[in-house]
Amino acid sequence: MCSLQRNIGNRIMVYATLYMTIDTPEKLAAYREKAADALTKHGGTLVAAGREPLSLEGSLTAPDLAGVLSFPDRDAALAWINDPELQSVHALRRGAGDSSIILVG
Numbered sequence: 001m002c003s004l005q006r007n008i009g010n011r012i013m014v015y016a017t018l019y020m021t022i023d024t025p026e027k028l029a030a031y032r033e034k035a036a037d038a039l040t041k042h043g044g045t046l047v048a049a050g051r052e053p054l055s056l057e058g059s060l061t062a063p064d065l066a067g068v069l070s071f072p073d074r075d076a077a078l079a080w081i082n083d084p085e086l087q088s089v090h091a092l093r094r095g096a097g098d099s100s101i102i103l104v105g
């Protein structure tokens with residue numbers, strides 16, 4: 001089992017890492033108002049987030065904002081990012097700056 005997976009009952013949670021370079025703080029604020037409900041719709045939660053992440057190793061440039069999301073499974077994470085009803089919410093995040101989300105598990 002990957003170190004970023006965790007058994008919850010009989011389920012294995014999967015995690016996604018979010019990296020953002022913020023160009024438009026107003027759009028990020030608008031995204032934050034809607035992000036929790038969007039995640040909850042597909043069983044996701046925000047595990048941790050920080051405005052000054054620190055790169056501990058490697059050549060990855062630390063973003064302005066980093067976060068860890070959890071989902072009940074891979075299908076839930078894919079449903080969240082591909083949900084047609086949530087595209088306007090995702091557009092707010094993308095409009096705030098450069099956004100990368102990597103699913104682990």
